[in-house]
Amino acid sequence: MQSTLSELEQEVIDVFVRMAGVLNLQRSVGELYGLLFISPEPLCINDCMNKLNISKGSTSQGLKILRSFGAVKPVYIPGDRRDFFEAESALRKIVTGFVNEQVRPHLENGKERMARLESLAAASSDEQEFFLERIKRLRSWQKHANLLLPFALNFIKSD
Amino acid sequence: MQSTLSELEQEVIDVFVRMAGVLNLQRSVGELYGLLFISPEPLCINDCMNKLNISKGSTSQGLKILRSFGAVKPVYIPGDRRDFFEAESALRKIVTGFVNEQVRPHLENGKERMARLESLAAASSDEQEFFLERIKRLRSWQKHANLLLPFALNFIKSD
DNA sequence: CAAATCGTTCAAAAAATAATGAACAAACCG
DNA sequence: CGGTTTGTTCATTATTTTTTGAACGATTTG
Numbered sequence: 196m197q198s199t200l201s202e203l204e205q206e207v208i209d210v211f212v213r214m215a216g217v218l219n220l221q222r223s224v225g226e227l228y229g230l231l232f233i234s235p236e237p238l239c240i241n242d243c244m245n246k247l248n249i250s251k252g253s254t255s256q257g258l259k260i261l262r263s264f265g266a267v268k269p270v271y272i273p274g275d276r277r278d279f280f281e282a283e284s285a286l287r288k289i290v291t292g293f294v295n296e297q298v299r300p301h302l303e304n305g306k307e308r309m310a311r312l313e314s315l316a317a318a319s320s321d322e323q324e325f326f327l328e329r330i331k332r333l334r335s336w337q338k339h340a341n342l343l344l345p346f347a348l349n350f351i352k353s354d
Numbered sequence: 355m356q357s358t359l360s361e362l363e364q365e366v367i368d369v370f371v372r373m374a375g376v377l378n379l380q381r382s383v384g385e386l387y388g389l390l391f392i393s394p395e396p397l398c399i400n401d402c403m404n405k406l407n408i409s410k411g412s413t414s415q416g417l418k419i420l421r422s423f424g425a426v427k428p429v430y431i432p433g434d435r436r437d438f439f440e441a442e443s444a445l446r447k448i449v450t451g452f453v454n455e456q457v458r459p460h461l462e463n464g465k466e467r468m469a470r471l472e473s474l475a476a477a478s479s480d481e482q483e484f485f486l487e488r489i490k491r492l493r494s495w496q497k498h499a500n501l502l503l504p505f506a507l508n509f510i511k512s513d
Numbered sequence: 514c515a516a517a518t519c520g521t522t523c524a525a526a527a528a529a530t531a532a533t534g535a536a537c538a539a540a541c542c543g
Numbered sequence: 544c545g546g547t548t549t550g551t552t553c554a555t556t557a558t559t560t561t562t563t564g565a566a567c568g569a570t571t572t573g
Contacts, residue, residue, distance in 0.1 A: 201478075202474055203471070203474040203475060203478060203485060206467075206470065206471055206474060207471065207488075207492075210467070210471075210492070213460060213461070214461075216378075216460065217378070217457065217460050217461065219376070219378055221530080221531055221532085222531080222532095223531080223532075232488060233485065233488055235481045235484045235485075239549090240549080240550065241549085249532075249533090250532060250533045250534060251533085251534070251550080251551090252532070252533055252534065252535095252551080252552080252553085253531080253532050253533070254550095255550060255551055255552085256531095256532090256551085256552090259551085276540075276541065276548080276549070277548085277549065277550090278549080278550075284488075284491060286494075286495055286498060298376065301372065301375065301376050302372070302376065308365075308369070311365065312362070312365055312366065312369075315361055315362040315365060316362060319360075319362060322394045325394045326362060326392065326394075329366075329391060329392055329443075332443060333366075333369070335445075336445055339445060339509075339510060342509075343506060343509055343510075346509065347502060347506060350498075350501075350502055350505065351498060351502075380560080380561060380562085381561080381562095382561080382562075398519090399519080399520065400519085408562075408563090409562060409563045409564060410519095410520080410521090410563085410564075411521080411522080411523085411562070411563060411564065411565095412561080412562055412563070413520095414520060414521055414522085415521085415522090415561095415562090418521085435518080435519075435570075435571065436518085436519065436520090437519085437520075
């Protein structure tokens with residue numbers, strides 16, 4: 196049942212494993228996306244685990260993550276009750292999904308947090324001026340980030 | 355020798371620890387930057403390790419990383435032989451340094467890699483057309499990334 | 514120059530993260 | 544129904560990453 200990867204598959208998967216590293220995703224997620232990206236046919240969980248030689252749990256979990264931000268989409272295959280998947284190849288969709296699902300939640304500091312920081316700074320007796328300047332700067336950074344994200348998404352025109 | 359963090363310091367450090375998580379930097383690096391960011395005075399290694407209650411090794415290593423991409427700069431204090439540091443607060447400098455030092459090296463695939471992929475795809479007998487299309491797409495993504503990065507850096511106008 | 518201070522390095526330990534696979538539930542099949 | 548097949552979950556295991564702190568070299572000080 197143990198399949199083997201072509202050289203092309205290996206190389207492509209390697210590219211996505213590196214990307215996964217940069218994006219804070221686990222290796223197996225990169226492997227899965229790479230495999231599907233270079234696969235002419237949709238694959239089911241069993242295909243994936245055999246090809247990549249990873250466990251069923253990792254495969255199921257990895258595909259779940261990829262689905263969560265739309266990097267992978269389910270494909271219905273008539274007369275087969277297994278779930279098949281193929282790679283989403285529209286960069287824009289993937290990046291949008293990734294930012295919304297994986298990045299934004301981690302930055303959910305938002306207003307309350309900043310307000311709290313500001314009041315703490317204002318409450319300090321010494322160095323109050325310096326502290327307030329810093330919090331202001333933090334606010335400015337936050338604004339920059341909030342502006343840049345949609346802007347960057349828009350930058351990706353074609354798919 | 356064990357110092358304690360004010361509530362303001364704690365909160366600010368927490369913000370940067372979260373950021374560190376998103377950016378794939380270790381917790382202690384986030385702590386160090388946060389501490390320096392909210393410190394009105396430059397701090398030396400000993401100040402940092404005492405305030406944050408982390409080891410000398412972590413402190414030295416963490417400051418090294420922060421220096422490597424210009425998030426922290428050395429400050430000369432006359433008559434003191436210890437090394438003092440303060441946080442760089444120009445967002446643009448930090449982001450530029452971070453991208454150049456921490457992100458780009460990991461994406462150093464570049465031309466040779468793509469050429470290799472293309473020749474592998476071209477060498478395949480079956481599905482050659484599909485494979486070539488995918489490699490082309492990968493190339494297009496790479497191009498997008500290479501365009502976006504400088505563009506994003508430029509987006510950060512003020513400091 | 515001996516003692517003290519400072520910062521770095523790196524092997525070992527600790528902690529955090531990811532992968533495994535058995536147990537399970539759901540859907541199908543005869 | 545009872546037996547398969549399929550996919551998910553989650554406690555345990557394995558791996559990777561991070562931290563620690565002792566050892567060290569370099570510099571300063573008395």
